[in-house]
Amino acid sequence: MSRIDDTREFMPVRIGVLTVSDTRGPEDDRSGDTLVERLEAAGHTLAARAILPDDRALISAKLREWVSDSGVDVAISTGGTGLTGRDVSVEAHRDVYEKEIDAFGTVFTLVSLQKIGTSAVQSRATAGVAGGTYLFALPGSPSACRDAWDEILGPQLDYRHRPCNFVEILPRLDEHRRRK
Template identity: 65%
Template sequence: MPGIDDSRTFIPVRIAVLTVSDTRELSEDRSGQTLVDRLKDAGHLLADRQIVKDEIPAIQALLKDWIANEEVDVVISTGGTGVTGRDVTPEAFTALYEKEIPGFGELFRMLSYQKIGTSTIQSRATAGVAGGTYLFALPGSTGAVKDAWDGILVHQLDYRFMPCNFVELFPRLQEHLKRSKS
């Protein structure tokens, strides 16, 4: 049965929060603040927080900086995952993935379906790994952020969560680089 193994020590993860929006300012960014509050309440560290416009070059420039930054383990974004012309977050993220985590989007939509029904089909939530950094792109609503954090990320970003979690995989995320040097 899945759950917390109290014999394991909690390991705080360094998380950067990105809000993708043409209109939001930090003072009115409820979804980004919800992520910050939840990650801190869980014992993790806020590595950085930024807002960028719905533009692929701007999103990717910041992602590349965070991927290269050894003080960032995980990036969680909110916004820009819908189907309108300005929603480009999934395109920006997937172009940088070394490995996609398709189950994240699938599980997110399953959880979301329980609350908003078929409207969840409009979400293009996605996740992957690049440069040893986990990247998660969530919709921009506070409800979606809560669903993703409470239903998936709080568990998968906790080293104590068993039978497995993303944190225990950190040392192995770049094994392919070691193989290619041999």
């Protein structure tokens, strides 16, 4: 079973939060605010924040910008993971991924199933890695952001989490680029 190993020191990571919405602005970005509150309460650093419309090219460009920024370890987007024609966050993320974290969507669905029942099938939450940066695409509701953070991201972005976590392998995500 997973646990926090208090003999290990907490290591904060630098996180960018991207809200994808045609209607939200800084004054009413509840999902982005939820993520920022949780990541800061956990001891992490908000490295960047942006709001973009549901536009695949703009989303993937912002993700690539953050991937190339050594001050961003993790990029979390919220919104645009549904089934409608304007929902393109998943496609934008996949345009950037070098490797997909396949189990993330599965685990998110299991968490959602406990909270919202069979409506969980409508989410296309996804995650991947590019350029040594973790990328996560979450649904646009504050409750989905809370569930993803509390049940998956919070523990996995805590270096003390055992038996393993995303932070401990962060330095090795781009090791293939350093080999000769």
